[in-house]
Amino acid sequence: MTGNHRWFSSLTPVSSSEHIIFEDKRTGQVNSVGAILVSESFILRDVALVGNLGYNLLSVSQLLEEGYEVRFKKGCSHVLDAQGSLVCPVVPFGKVFRVDFLSSSGPSRCLVAGPSSVLWKWHRRLGHLSFDLLAKLSSLDLIRGLPKLKSKRDLVCHRCRHGKMVAASDTLVNQVMTARPGELLHMDTVGPSRVRSVGGKLYVLVIVDDFSRWSWVHFMEGKDEAYEFVHDLVLRLRNESGHAMRALRSDNGSEFKNDRFKAFCHSQGLEHQFSSPYVPYQNGVVERKNRTLVEMARLMLDEHKTPRKFWAEAINTACYVSNPVLNKTSYELRFGRQPKVSHLRVFGCRCFVLKQGNLDKFEPRSSDGVFLSYATHSRAYRVWLLDSGRIVETCEVTFDETMPCTTPGFELAGDDEIGTTIFEDDEEDVGVSGDTAPAAAPEPAASLSKDDEGAPVHSPLTTWEQTPLDPPVHAAGLAKDLVEVTTEPQPSRMVQRDHPSRNIIGGLNERVTRSRSTSIAHFAYSAFVASFEPHDVGHALSDANWVNAMHEELENFERNQV
Incomplete structure (x- = not known):
């Protein structure tokens, strides 16, 4: 009882x-x-x-x-x-x-108990990848850092049942129509989302390479932003592969069937293939990828009851950890070598970020956070700090993958912020005239912070161990689409040796002992701070000491009748 x-x-x-x-x-x-x-x-x-x-x-x-x-x-x-x-x-x-x-007997003990526990851990780290496919990748040694795993028929993941249950399944056809990466791209958009992301995004542009099944995701406020990303991606892939792209394939949505896309394909010699109206399986490669990404994001959000405003980070992570195809991974088909996954962590788990700066002796050395995603242009993790509400990118972080982050600071919104439904049911796009502009995004319901999903990914899995011989990192977001992210500075042990002579205390030729060096360094720092002068009047008025000094000077003028 x-x-x-x-x-x-x-x-x-x-x-x-x-x-x-x-x-x-x-x-x-x-x-x-x-x-x-x-x-x-x-x-x-x-x-x-x-x-x-x-x-x-x-x-x-x-x-x-x-x-x-x-x-x-x-x-x-x-x-x-x-x-x-x-x-x-x-x-x-x-x-x-x-x-x-x-x-x-809780989940934390189960995760380290035996072989099935290791299988569970990697199942969650890889965005709830199926047990059979996970065991297949392990047995064929397709990924570095992945231990030997065996699938068990009696294992049932309740989150997968909640997030992936369907009435009936279609027959999957793995038919590759190209001979090398970058010849044919499949494109589609997902959205609008019922809840805006942290940066105000509503749509997701999903692009899949036909040969390798490598995927990119790009987050947008409106569908009209799709052209710029596709334009840059086509040029980037041409430079990377060294050969021309052959075709693009999409539905008849206005974001793809317009004058700008038509002129671009004509100038680049690209064939733009369209699926028939109300026949989505003709664009089935990217349609299945959409379903996979949304299902993975849905159950990752549901596992630790993460607020739905982080749906973009969940899709970001889902695209980062996915891409298995046939007998090789998408990464190996595209770059010619195996990826590494030892750095992957469970989405939404509790983590601890090292604090930087001059800390008090008894002040905690870390801040509680929630793991959201992986940085695109650096070897770092994206973490939501609970005390400040900021999203930071840092590598000075440790994880507790057995514990969800369910502190009062984590549950910031009402009941409508936490749930499993992310996107509205989007009707099939039918044909439109070429000069029809894409529909604009609706106005935001409220002002939102710009600490959004980072550059919508995806850099290769081996971004964590890049060498000069590695191929360039291909982020799915353009520079202008990057949102402001606070990056934790890395501690440095470098000492600046060149100082103005006026800031040096003591004789230049005198020896400095260990006991004196500490006190001299302290006095030098105090002298430097004391000699600091404001840049303008506004800067001076913001300092109470300068305001008092100006009042004393004016009183001296009145006293001396100057």
Whole structure:
């Protein structure tokens, strides 16, 4: 029995008025009876919800009735399941015994228990990739840093069931119509989103290379922004591959079927192929990619109940960790070498960012944050700091992948901010005239911070170990689309040796001992700060010391009648 209703996975009200008598003669009424899901293999049934009960009481006889075995020993006892596996330890606590389910049988213990735990961890790190495909990548040694994994048929991920369940599935046809990367690009847009991203974005442009199935995503406020990104991507891929692109394929949306796209394809010698109206499977390569990215983002947001305004970061991460195809990864097909995944972390997990600057001796050395994505142009992680609400890019960070970040500071919005539905159901785009302009994005409902999803990705997985021989990083966002991000400075041990002689305290030819060097450095810094002068009047008026000094000078003028 317990008095905490938040622990129950299911509750059934009771009709009879049963009461529990406490030690101090007070009584508590049994309001409901339900089940508590401790872990996927340990469920407490017929637990009574008692009002005003300040303790959580567990009956040994009830455990025995459920098929569990309790072994009492001196020092530490154990609860075992029907197969003899350890469920949780029981330690003496005064004259009673105490069970800590969070540290004994919770998800944090499961993640490091055995081979299936490692499989679960990498399943979550890679955006809930299917167990069969994950085991296939591991057995063929297609990715560096991925341990040997074996798929198990009895493993069921509830988040995958919630996020990927469909009424029926179509037959997947893996037909590649090109001979090398960059010959044919499949394009489509997703949106509008029901919730604006942190930077006010509503749409996602998804582009897939036909040969390698390498994908790019680009976040937009309106569909009219698609042309600039496609224009730059085509030129960039031409420089990278050394051969001309052959064709583009898209639906009949106004963002693709307009005069600007027509003129660009004509000037570059590109064939622009369109799918038939209301026949989405003709553009099925990118349509399936859209579904994959949205499903991965949906369940990553749902796993740790991350606010929906971070949907762009979730899609960003989903595109970064995806791209498996046939017997090789998209990265290897495009760049000719295997990617590395040892730096990947679970989306939405708790992390700790090292604080920089002059800290007090007893001040905490790190700030709590939420892992969101990977930086595009640097070897860093993108983290949302809970104390300031900023998104920073830093490599000075450690992760706790077993704990979701569910502190009060994390739950910033109302109930409509957390959910699984991201995008509106978009109708199939039909043909439009060539001079029709794309629809403009609706006005934002409220002002939003510009600490948005970083350059909508995607740089290669080996961005974390680049060498001068690596191919250039291809971010899916242009420089003008980059949002403002606070980058944590890296600590430097370099010492500036050139100083103006006027700032040096003491004789230039005198020796400096270790004891003197510390005090001299302190005095030199104080002297430098004291000699600092403002640049203009506004700067001086912002300093109280300068204002007082000016008042004293004016009083001297009046006193001396100057």
